[in-house]
Structure formats: structure tokens, C-alpha cells
Amino acid sequence: MADEMVRGVQKWLNEEYRGRKGYTVISEDGATGGTTVGALIVALQIELGIPSPVPTFGPATERAFPGLTIQAEDAEPNNLNKILQAAFYCKGYNPGGLSGKFYIATAAAVNKFERDVGLEPTTLVDSKLMKAILNTDGFVKHRDGRSNVRTIQQTLNAEYSNYFDYIPTNGIYERKTNQAIIYALQHEEGIGHIANGNFGPSTVANCPTLHPGNGATKLNRILQWALACNSDLFDTSPYNGNYNANVEIAVRAYQNFMTLPDNGVADMPTIKQLLTSNGYEGRSAIACDASTVINSMTASLLKNHGYQVIGRYLTGNVGGDGGLRSKAMTHEELAILQENGIRVFPIYQDGGYYSDYFVPGKGTDDAWKAVRAAYKLGFPTGTTIYFAVDFDAYDFEVTNKILPYLAEVRSVLNTVKSSPLPDYKLGVYGSRNTCIRAQGASNVEADYSFVGNMSTGFSGNLGFPMPGNWAFSQFVEVNIGVGGDIVLGIDKNDYSGLDQGVAAVNPPDNPRDTELYEALHAAFVRMGQNMPGLQHFAPELFVTSFDMSKSYELFRISGIFTGSVEFSSSLELPSEGEKVATISISPEGISGSLESILGESYGKLSDRIFDYENMIDDMSASISAGAIQFSIKGSGANAELRITCFNEDIPLESGGNVSLGVTMVFKTETNLNASWNEFSTPEAQSAAALLGILFIVGLIALYGVPAFAAAATVTAIIALIKGDQNDIT
Incomplete structure (x- = not known):
């Protein structure tokens, strides 16, 4: 809006600065954002006399900014004040107009903003405050923000912002808040003179060990902040710096969650784990992952180093000094790992390290x-397969690309559930944010996460807590060997125990079964897309992430007439019974009609509104040889139409053909009041509802939703339900 x-x-900016060096005319659409804020920064630099204005509030702008404060009532207006007022409007504050005069209303806006930042009001806009006003950071609580985190952010600004620009106070824990807490820790450690917001060697060397009952200190308060930012489960407000029993309980809970030694003491490994994604890299681990095929020697090496679980790849190659080499698991490798008592968790990655990899259809493939x-390797039901998102996906990319990709993966795994194939779980490898989003998305609901915490600079890791469903956490790359010789490179993983990996595999006798069900799934989607009219009502039907296990409501008319659809599949054409019509399809053509179902109504419907031949042509487009079968039944005021597309000639890549029937079950329900019953018997209502189904399906196929929504159509439906077919025109 x-x-x-x-x-x-925007209008004022364009009028005032059009044609000035560095200024680009902006859209006057009333939408705030980076473009408008950038234009305000350029305008400010023009007013400050900076020779080459750019839309960035950098050091030169900071040095040149004179500071603004309240003026006398009769003071002359100026453009610096007007830019301040304009920036406030873009920030959501009311400065009292674009007057160019810094007086009572503008002063009130300044004071309110200072309080939101976490400062005591001074009515002085210095360069640091102006920089905070001229950006898109949020300084009021976001709808997804947490009040306790906002309190922490405001305190950091009030007490430690000599080390950093004012951080957002929107209640969302992210990179800037995370770095600000590290700055605070470095200050309290006594290394403020070299503070940089990174938890590096000096911070590690000076990191305190905090104990219960050691009195109220600012270091204890920083511990409380770090606990709270990681999760409300670890919140110990008020943040008074007392290491009391509640803080000890929270520390133990966090240590237990992250599989750290559960002693209630906040030592360096605990504090570093709270404030970085990878934590203390020197900790031990029993899990790892590797891109190298394991042999007898390296399996023994892993076992001797205490590793009990390893992540290995299902497919693909990896580059090395000698060119490409396979990283895919082998039957021999799995047998060796089993002999050595090392469990395996499978990873799928044949790309996935850049944004444009995640395009529609890729998740299905x-x-x-x-x-x-x-399946060919013999992984059993219950195995989690981790699909890799191996790049720093920004949140909008997670929304627009990653979640749709994973929804397609989930759809395939749901399809596999209804087949004799093993039922595999969905795992996700990626940044903390990617994993959190994948766990929470309703059409994905990832079972477990394999978190890429080793990538400490990822924006999706900094400032994000660990996902609650984490099973493995990659934290450092190491080489292991014998006698000083490097033999195997691995990534050490934390291990939560949620996914214990697979101890033994059982390769199938017929590995072609997966090809069969993959072909059937593709045929199911392809044939379903030709079902009449469904895409008008429910575009989500028969896309790559379509879930055939659900029932979908298609329409609801005034609480009287509702229609829904559900789907099923079979390897054979359903046996014929009463009220069944079969349209045969072969390379020679199409034969058959609906006359056996509709009887005397057949001529009326086919001649006037039900051009079913066009519908049959559309549906048969995905069938090389087979049939389309219609069957109807009714009970009281409700009715059901089944349409089955049966393709008996679906080719497999490795040779041969299979058959598949896709059935659409279209149901109607009518809510008949007493006055309606006066016009029709239950038998007439049932028959009319059945005809109404065919009428609706045919009309949708011919004319789409607009015709169906027309008042005349509703009248016709009511007439059908009443049993008065003569009212159809």
C-alpha cells in the first residue's frame, strides 16, 4: 500500500535534486525502501558539498555531517532539516511535515527515535544517529520480534555502541546483534582496544569461565543475553548479571541441547558455542562426513579415532588434484563400514551450491x-536422506527457491510412501536459517537437519539459533592419518542422536522398482494435468509438488452446493460395474460414449452444454493406449463422479512398459432445506445431483471459471438439484 x-x-526529492550530480530520479510510488533511502543519502551529500555523491552513508558523510538540533521558532528552514524529516517519514515516524524547520514536532520524533534505539533523549541528531535514521533497519519491534531480544539490543546500543553503529532494535536476533554481543564480551574481557566483533584467538584466550554464585557481573549479564538470544527456552530475564540457579539451569539445558559437557559452568567452549555457529573447534566428535570412498584402511582409521557415524554421498563426483573422482557410496564400502561398526547417514548433492540450481522441477528430479x-544401495525404511543447500541462501532465496525445491522433494517422498519402496525421511543440509525454515514450512516439514555450522560467515548462520530438529552439525574440517601421513580428510560433526544413521543395508533383488515408480509418478502428474477444469479451481493440483494424499475443495456456493476432489492411482483399470462408461483409446482412435450412464439425458447434455468430446481429446493427450472410464453413484443429496485415465503403455528407460490408472473422485454435497424437499424426492435429488456433477465438469472444461460463476449457471445447478431438468437453458 x-x-x-x-x-x-519522493516528489520533493525529484523536484529539488533532478539533474544534480549523482542524483537519479526515483519512482514516486509511495513505497519506502532502499531506493528512496539511497536518494535521501545522495541529497544529503549534495547539501554537504561532497563532490561525488553515492547512496551510501560512509566515512566522508559522517565527517561532514554538522549535527542537527532544535531551532528557534523563527529560524529559517533548510534542506538538511527537510532531509531529516523526509527520512523520518520513510522510517515510519511523524516529524510534523516537510517544513525544513527543526522545531517541536521534529524534536518529538527525534526523541522517540532515540528511545527506540535505546538512548536517553537529547534532541541532538549527530552523524551516528543520522546514519541510523538513513537506513532500512527496524528500530521498533517487528511482528516476529521478541521483546526480550529488543531489550538486549537497546542495552547494547546504550552501553557498547562506541564499538559499532547502532544495531536494529526490532527484537530479531541476527548478525548485527550477534556481533554487538561479541563486542561487549571483548570489552568486558579487557581487550576493547582490539575489539572487532569476531570471536577469534584473542577472544578465546581471554574468555572467562563463569560459575554459579560468582556474584553479579557484566560478564554474567552477557552470558544471559547470549542464552536468551539463542532461544526463549534459555531466557533468564531480568538480565541482572547474577549467576543464580535459573542461569545454571539454562546453561545446563543449552549444553544438553548442543551435546556439550552438561556441568552448568559457562566455560569458553560453551560461550563460544553460544556466540558462533561452529563453536570451539577443538572439541571431540563421534560423527563426521566425507567425500572420499571409504576402504578397509580408512574405515579402521575412523574407528581408531572414535568415529561411530559417517555421512556419505549417494551420487556424484568431486574435484581433486587428479581431476574428478567419484564421491558416491558403493556396496563394498557399506559392507566395510558395517564390519567396523560405523553407521552411515546418506547425503544427496549433485550441485546445490548456487542459487540458480534450485529451479522448478529440480526437486522432483x-x-x-x-x-x-x-534403494539400490539397500537403505531401509526410516533412513533420512539429507538434501544439500550448500550456499549462503538469503531469506528471500529460501522463500522463493529452496522451500519450493524441498516441497517437490517432500511430494516425491510422500508418493514413495504409497509404494512398496522404502519410506525415506526428509533431511536438509544447509545454514541454520535454511534448516529452520525447512522444518517450519507446512509443505516441507523436514524431519531432521544437518547444519553447515562450519561456514561461520554465512548470513544464514550468524545470529540464528540452532534448529530444534538438528541431527548433525558440521563444525570443522580436519585431516586424519597414520604416522604423520594424511590419509583421509573429513568434516567433524556434532551428533544429537535424533538420527542415529543406518547400521546395515540390504540391497534389493530388483533395483528397477524405483524406475517403475518414478515413471508412474511422472505419468500421474502428466495425466492429472489434463483432467478437465481442475487447474481453474486449484492451480496447486498436479504441479511437481502435488500431494495426491489430500482432498481439495473446489468450490462452495452459498452454503448450498459444495464440490471437492481427491485422487488415487492403480496399476490396473478398475473393474466395470453399474453406471460405468468406458472410452477406449488406441493409436487408431477413440471409441465409446457416456450414453450408457446418462441415458435419456445424454442427448440433452451433449448437444447443449456438455461437449465431452473436447474433454476426452484433452484427457487422452497423455495416453498412448488405454482408456478413460466414467462411473457415477449417489446417496440422498450427495453424489460422486469417478473419472479414471488409464495408460497401459508407459515406457521405462531401461526397457519395457508399465500401466497406470489415475482416478479423480469428484464429489458434491447439497444442503437441502425443507422447502426444497417439497419439490423433489430423495431419488430425484440424487439423480439431479449426479447430472449436476457432469454439468459442472463439462462447463468448466468448455468455458472455464467465469462461465461457471455466472448467475445463470447457479440457477441451472439449483434447477438440477430440484430435479427440474427442463429449466436448463
Whole structure:
């Protein structure tokens, strides 16, 4: 929605600075954001006399900014004040107009903003405060923000912002808040003179060990902040710096969650784990992952170093000094690992290290490749396959690319559940944010996470807590060997125990089964897309992430007439019974009609509104040889239409053909009041509802939703339900 005050800012900027060096005309759409804020920064630099204005509030702008404060009532207006007022409008504050005069209303806006930042009001806008006003950070609580985190952010600004620009106070724990807490820790450690917001060697060397009952200190308070930012489960407010029993309980709970020694003492490994994604790299581990095929020697090496679980790849290659080499598991490797008592968790990655990899359809392809490889290797039901998102995906990329990709993976795994193939669980490898989003998305609901915490600079790791479903956490890359010779490179993993890996595999006798069900799934989607009219009502039907296990409501008319659809599949054409019509399809053509179902109504419906031949042509487009079968039944005021598309000639890549029937079950329900019953018997209602189904399906196929929504159509449906077919025109 356009903000008229922001639109006024945009108009003023274009009028005042059009043609000035460095200024680019902006859209006057009333939408605030980076473009408008950038134009305000350029305008400010023009007013400050900076020779080459750019939309960045850098050191030169900070040095040149004179500071602004309240003026006398009769003071002359100026553009610096007007830019301040314009920035406030873009920030959501009301400065009392674009007057160019810094007086009572503008002073009130300044004071309110200072309080939101966490400062005592001074009514002075220095360069640091102006920089905070001229950005898109949030300084009011976000709808997803937490009040306790906002309190922490405001305190950090009030007490430690000599080390950093004012951080957002929106209640969302992210990179800037995380770094600000590290700055605070470095200050309290006594290394403020070299503070940099990174938990490096000096911070590690000076990190305190905090104990219960050691009195109220600012270091204890920083511990409380770090606990609270990681999760409300570890919150110990008020943040008074007392290491009391509640803080000890929270420390123990966090240590237990992260599989650290559960002693209630906040030592360096605990504090570093709270404030970095990888934590203390020197800790021991029993889990790892590797891209190298394991042999007898390296399996013994892993066992001797205490490793009990290893992540290995289902498919693919990896580059090395000698060129590409396979990273895919082998039957021999799995047998060796089993002999050595080392469990395995499978990873799928044939790319996934850049954003454009995640395009529509890729999740479906990858899921079937992963299922096929896991099945051939013999991974049993209950195995979690971890699909890799191996890059720093920004949140909008997670929304627009990663979650749709994973929804396709979930759809395939749901399809596999209804087949004789093993039932595999969905795991996700990625940053903390990617894993959190994948766990919470309703169409993904990842079972477990394999968190790439080793990538400490990822924006999706800094400032994000660990996902609650984490099973493995990659934290450091190491080489292990014998006698000083490097033999194997691995990534050490924390291990939560949620996914214990697979101890033994059982390769199938017929590995072609996965190809069969992959072909059937593709045929199911392809045939379903030709079902009449469904895409008008429910575009989510028969896309790559379609879930055939659900029932979908198609329409609801005034609480009287509702329609829904559900789907099933079979390897054979259902046996015929009463009220069944079969349309045969072969390379020679199409034969058959609906006359056996509709009887005397057949001519009326086919001639006037039900051009079923067009519908049959559409549906048969995905069938090389087979049939389309219609059957109807009714009970009282409710009715059901079944349409089955049966393709008996689906080719497999390795040779041969299979058959598949896709059935659409279209149901109607009518809510008939007493006056309606006066016009029709139950038998007439049932028959009319059945005809109504065919009428609706046919009309949708011919004319789409607009015709169906027309009043005449509703009248016709009511007439059908009443049993008065003569009212159809």
C-alpha cells in the first residue's frame, strides 16, 4: 500500500535534486525502501558539498555531517532539516511535515527515535544517529520480534555502541546483534582496544569461565543475553548479571541441547558455542562426513579415532588434484563400514551450491535420483536422506527457491510412501536459517537437519539459533592419518542422536522398482494435468509438488452446493460395474460414449452444454493406449463422479512398459432445506445431483471459471438439484 507521505518525499526529492550530480530520479510510488533511502543519502551529500555523491552513508558523510538540533521558532528552514524529516517519514515516524524547520514536532520524533534505539533523549541528531535514521533497519519491534531480544539490543546500543553503529532494535536476533554481543564480551574481557566483533584467538584466550554464585557481573549479564538470544527456552530475564540457579539451569539445558559437557559452568567452549555457529573447534566428535570412498584402511582409521557415524554421498563426483573422482557410496564400502561398526547417514548433492540450481522441477528430479540410489544401495525404511543447500541462501532465496525445491522433494517422498519402496525421511543440509525454515514450512516439514555450522560467515548462520530438529552439525574440517601421513580428510560433526544413521543395508533383488515408480509418478502428474477444469479451481493440483494424499475443495456456493476432489492411482483399470462408461483409446482412435450412464439425458447434455468430446481429446493427450472410464453413484443429496485415465503403455528407460490408472473422485454435497424437499424426492435429488456433477465438469472444461460463476449457471445447478431438468437453458 502506498504511503502518501513517502510519495510526498519522493516528489520533493525529484523536484529539488533532478539533474544534480549523482542524483537519479526515483519512482514516486509511495513505497519506502532502499531506493528512496539511497536518494535521501545522495541529497544529503549534495547539501554537504561532497563532490561525488553515492547512496551510501560512509566515512566522508559522517565527517561532514554538522549535527542537527532544535531551532528557534523563527529560524529559517533548510534542506538538511527537510532531509531529516523526509527520512523520518520513510522510517515510519511523524516529524510534523516537510517544513525544513527543526522545531517541536521534529524534536518529538527525534526523541522517540532515540528511545527506540535505546538512548536517553537529547534532541541532538549527530552523524551516528543520522546514519541510523538513513537506513532500512527496524528500530521498533517487528511482528516476529521478541521483546526480550529488543531489550538486549537497546542495552547494547546504550552501553557498547562506541564499538559499532547502532544495531536494529526490532527484537530479531541476527548478525548485527550477534556481533554487538561479541563486542561487549571483548570489552568486558579487557581487550576493547582490539575489539572487532569476531570471536577469534584473542577472544578465546581471554574468555572467562563463569560459575554459579560468582556474584553479579557484566560478564554474567552477557552470558544471559547470549542464552536468551539463542532461544526463549534459555531466557533468564531480568538480565541482572547474577549467576543464580535459573542461569545454571539454562546453561545446563543449552549444553544438553548442543551435546556439550552438561556441568552448568559457562566455560569458553560453551560461550563460544553460544556466540558462533561452529563453536570451539577443538572439541571431540563421534560423527563426521566425507567425500572420499571409504576402504578397509580408512574405515579402521575412523574407528581408531572414535568415529561411530559417517555421512556419505549417494551420487556424484568431486574435484581433486587428479581431476574428478567419484564421491558416491558403493556396496563394498557399506559392507566395510558395517564390519567396523560405523553407521552411515546418506547425503544427496549433485550441485546445490548456487542459487540458480534450485529451479522448478529440480526437486522432483533430485528426489527420484536420491530414492533410486538409496534403494539400490539397500537403505531401509526410516533412513533420512539429507538434501544439500550448500550456499549462503538469503531469506528471500529460501522463500522463493529452496522451500519450493524441498516441497517437490517432500511430494516425491510422500508418493514413495504409497509404494512398496522404502519410506525415506526428509533431511536438509544447509545454514541454520535454511534448516529452520525447512522444518517450519507446512509443505516441507523436514524431519531432521544437518547444519553447515562450519561456514561461520554465512548470513544464514550468524545470529540464528540452532534448529530444534538438528541431527548433525558440521563444525570443522580436519585431516586424519597414520604416522604423520594424511590419509583421509573429513568434516567433524556434532551428533544429537535424533538420527542415529543406518547400521546395515540390504540391497534389493530388483533395483528397477524405483524406475517403475518414478515413471508412474511422472505419468500421474502428466495425466492429472489434463483432467478437465481442475487447474481453474486449484492451480496447486498436479504441479511437481502435488500431494495426491489430500482432498481439495473446489468450490462452495452459498452454503448450498459444495464440490471437492481427491485422487488415487492403480496399476490396473478398475473393474466395470453399474453406471460405468468406458472410452477406449488406441493409436487408431477413440471409441465409446457416456450414453450408457446418462441415458435419456445424454442427448440433452451433449448437444447443449456438455461437449465431452473436447474433454476426452484433452484427457487422452497423455495416453498412448488405454482408456478413460466414467462411473457415477449417489446417496440422498450427495453424489460422486469417478473419472479414471488409464495408460497401459508407459515406457521405462531401461526397457519395457508399465500401466497406470489415475482416478479423480469428484464429489458434491447439497444442503437441502425443507422447502426444497417439497419439490423433489430423495431419488430425484440424487439423480439431479449426479447430472449436476457432469454439468459442472463439462462447463468448466468448455468455458472455464467465469462461465461457471455466472448467475445463470447457479440457477441451472439449483434447477438440477430440484430435479427440474427442463429449466436448463
